[in-house]
Amino acid sequence: MKKILAPSILSADFSRLSEQVDEVVVAGAEWIHVDVMDGHFVPNLSMGPVVVDALRKSFPSLFLDVHLMVEAPEKWITSFAKSGANRLTIHAESTPHVHRAIQMIRSAGLQAGIAFNPATGLDTLAYIVEDVDLVLVMTVNPGFGGQHLIPATLPKISEVRRKLIEYGCSTAHVQVDGGISLETLEQVMSAGANVIVAGSAIFEAAHPKERVQEFLSRF
Numbered sequence: 026m027k028k029i030l031a032p033s034i035l036s037a038d039f040s041r042l043s044e045q046v047d048e049v050v051v052a053g054a055e056w057i058h059v060d061v062m063d064g065h066f067v068p069n070l071s072m073g074p075v076v077v078d079a080l081r082k083s084f085p086s087l088f089l090d091v092h093l094m095v096e097a098p099e100k101w102i103t104s105f106a107k108s109g110a111n112r113l114t115i116h117a118e119s120t121p122h123v124h125r126a127i128q129m130i131r132s133a134g135l136q137a138g139i140a141f142n143p144a145t146g147l148d149t150l151a152y153i154v155e156d157v158d159l160v161l162v163m164t165v166n167p168g169f170g171g172q173h174l175i176p177a178t179l180p181k182i183s184e185v186r187r188k189l190i191e192y193g194c195s196t197a198h199v200q201v202d203g204g205i206s207l208e209t210l211e212q213v214m215s216a217g218a219n220v221i222v223a224g225s226a227i228f229e230a231a232h233p234k235e236r237v238q239e240f241l242s243r244f
């Protein structure tokens with residue numbers, strides 16, 4: 026399956042965000058991953074639709090992959106759709122109405138993804154698998170960049186890949202997020218991930234452009 030690099034701007038220098046995004050996109054990153062945190066679902070605050078809107082205006086054709094780490098994500102779907110997001114990924118743990126939230130995302134004309142925290146099982150997947158085009162396996166506990174990958178999440182990546190085949194949805198993406206570096210990349214790819222999110226490994230590198238090229242050369 027085609028591999029895609031999605032740099033997470035959580036670790037970017039926000040005083041020169043468009044310059045940093047331009048650098049990684051020119052280097053070959055196909056998606057930009059936008060981490061939205063509300064201070065409730067995760068113990069951190071980050072960015073909202075305003076940032077997506079600004080990126081959309083500067084990069085009209087860039088794929089904006091929005092990771093919603095918020096309680097009751099239903100409340101934010103319309104705003105993010107208006108701001109120009111391409112996909113909204115919600116957490117299985119963030120609402121009792123996962124199915125409804127995913128239908129709302131699709132009705133708004135966006136692609137939908139489902140994310141699972143490290144200690145969450147995959148039971149929900151069976152009930153929404155036909156409506157999502159991406160499954161995000163969190164390889165750290167969400168909320169912060171720069172953490173270490175949790176090795177116990179590696180078998181879950183393979184489990185998701187297996188289940189997608191079993192459910193007849195083998196074209197869905199398997200995304201990994203958290204602690205992905207040049208050192209951990211091979212492990213997550215061989216477990217079955219094809220969309221690689223990396224924040225600190227790219228934006229804290231001395232030369233993000235070269236770091237993106239290093240990632241891509243290993244795909």
Ligand SMILES: O=C(CO)[C@@H](O)[C@H](O)COP(=O)(O)O
Binds near residue numbers: 202223
């Ligand atoms: O969703 C999150 C964190 O909750 C991520 O997207 C981080 O931004 C990844 O950062 P690194 O672990 O790659 O530094």
Ligand SMILES: [Fe+2]
Binds near residue numbers: 033059060092202
């Ligand atoms: Fe993320």
